[in-house]
Amino acid sequence: MMELNLKTLTVHAAADLLASGELTSVELCQAYLDRIEDVDSEVKAFLKVDREKILAAATASDKRRASGEELSCYDGIPVGIKDCIVAADETCSCASKLLEPVVSPYDSTVVSRFKAKGFIPAGRLNMDEFAMGSSCENSAFQKTFNPWNLECVPGGSSGGSAACVAAGEMPISLGSDTGGSIRQPAAFCGVVGLKPTYGRVSRYGLVAFASSLDQIGPMSHDVLDAAIVLDTIGGGDENDSTSLPMPCEGFAEAVKAVKGQDLQGVRVGLPKEYFEAEGLSDSVKSGVEKAVATLKQLGAEIVEVSLPHTKYAVAVYYIIATAEASANLARFDGIRYGARKEADDLVATYFKSRGAGFGEEVKRRILLGTYVLSSGYYDAYYLRAQKVRTLIRRDFEQASEKCDIILTPVTPTPAFKLGEKSDPLQMYLSDIFTIALNLSGNCGISVPADICAETGMPVGVQFIAPALQEEKLLKIARIFELNREIKEFAPEL
Amino acid sequence: MADQGRIDVGYVAGLARIDIDPESKERLQRDMEEIVAYIEQLEELDVDGIEPTAHAVPLTNVWREDAAGESFPRDVMLANAPATVDDEEIKVPQVLPGEGMS
DSSP states (O other): OOOOOOOTTTTHHHHHHHTTTOOOOHHHHHHHHHHHHHHHHHHEEEEEOOOOHHHHHHHHHHHHHHHTTTOOTTTTTTEEEEEBBTTTTTTTTTTTTTTTTTTTTSSHHHHHHHHHHHHHHHHHHOOOOOOSSSSSTSSSSSOBBBBTBBTTTOSSSSSHHHHHHHTTOSSEEEEEEEESSTTHHHHHOOOOOEEEETTTOOOTTTOOTTTTTTTEEEEEESSHHHHHHHHHHHSBBTTTTTTTOSSOOOHHHHTTTTTTTTOOOOOOEEEHHHHHTTTTOOOHHHHHHHHHHHHHHHHHHHEEOTTGHHHHHHHHHHHHHHHHHHHHGGGGOOOOSOOOOOSBBHHHHHHHHHHHEEEEEEEEHHHHHHHHHHHTTTTIIIIIHHHHHHHHHHHHHHHHHHOOOEEEEEESSSOOOOTTTTTHHHHHHTTTTTHHHHHHHHHEEEEEEEEOOOTEEEEEEEEEEOTOOOOHHHHHHHHHHHHOOOOOOOOOO | OOOOOOOOHHHHHHHHTOOHHHHHHHHHHHHHHHHHHGGGGGGGGGTTTTOSSSOOSSOOOOOOOOOOOOOOHHHHTTTOOSSTTTTTOOOOOBBBTTTTOO
């Protein structure tokens, strides 16, 4: 079999090898399974990998291809799935003890759309419990480690999804993003992470955290793969009434077509508040500056824009997200599914099951959400937060009149060490650059931009476009990616 | 809202139906008060006359046909239940406290 560099192998490159007959799906999947065997005892990205099932699906794919029947060019390529997105006959624990025993009877829309194009859902990826966290340290089962430096966190909550792609254990994966949970771990692990416009991708089969903010998206080695995944999983769905009915395809073609293009005539906005933010590290600042230089060389015009309500975004987010979470997580009571702790009567069983099943961060957020919604506090907290959410949305609308795309840091610092942020509020504040988009509904993408000279850790930048303008977002991000100083991002591991 | 005093974590946990042990109660109390003090900075903003945003992309009245469809068979739905009666119903603890089971 040919030598594969799994740490950088993209879906589009794998598809070419499958099409030319240089590679079979069994060989490809076996290579990933071997890589998981080699490194996942250190990275710990996966909660579960069912080798036999994956190889059986790969064998079936090779048969389909050999028979000459018409099939998707991605047939036989594996994809890792975050453990809050259900797949039929697979566990879906959300990295919580409460859901540990649950096996899903159905496929989420994203998984069934992957399967329809021949992709093989392979493995359940670790995360912060119920997607609440920014470091993957809140999983009830294991911590995941950053493939670039095993003393560092991979970010969160989609830490397993980012780490497995960075470590070459999967070519792509799915994550979910409520306040930055795709983009932040992507930046920490040196991979691409896309948060589509709210409603682009069906949430049917995604365990809900904050329903008005949650969005599923891809993590990948490059922007073209992110576009391929969006083409595959996006578009309206009758099972999710908040999904947007407009077509969601053609992104991969659009992204392929930018080869050789520059950014002449494109106005890139730098929101000044993001660069005045407290705690912005030199390495991230310098990563963004290098990206700006690349964009300028490509002919882009750099303009300053203002998002004046930036400093309120974290406060708004932790009211709205926790309020929605307290309602969404009320359903987990140990009665119809999940781990039940039996007590004398029904209500006592709820208390005991939830007390034993939820981890501390999840409890903290449910309590906070319950508090801000409780009688007498609703107007002061929740309603006020929703109004400030309107101001944040208007900030983006006004900024987008002055520029075609916004460029920002993704995180204040590169990946931090495990255990470094033990104070919950400090952890929340590290989401400052990512959460405003979830509140406003814009789409955004995190793209690797630099490697910190001192620590050797990757640094990402975030491009932000108005709602539904993924085509522009992906094309500009791709042009940047093809022209940035560092061509390949791969850890030594 | 600044001077509403300490958050009664026990009361809030009761509303959320979560058992909290005394040790973590103290920690949660401290964390929640710190976080609530932080989010109260929203008070500085004048939000009079601003419409609240409930959803980033407002869609209203999404209808579908009221048509009967396939549902999951009972055994599939019961497969995840922690306890069942003869694999036909979900078994639950006593609902009304204090009364003997008939």
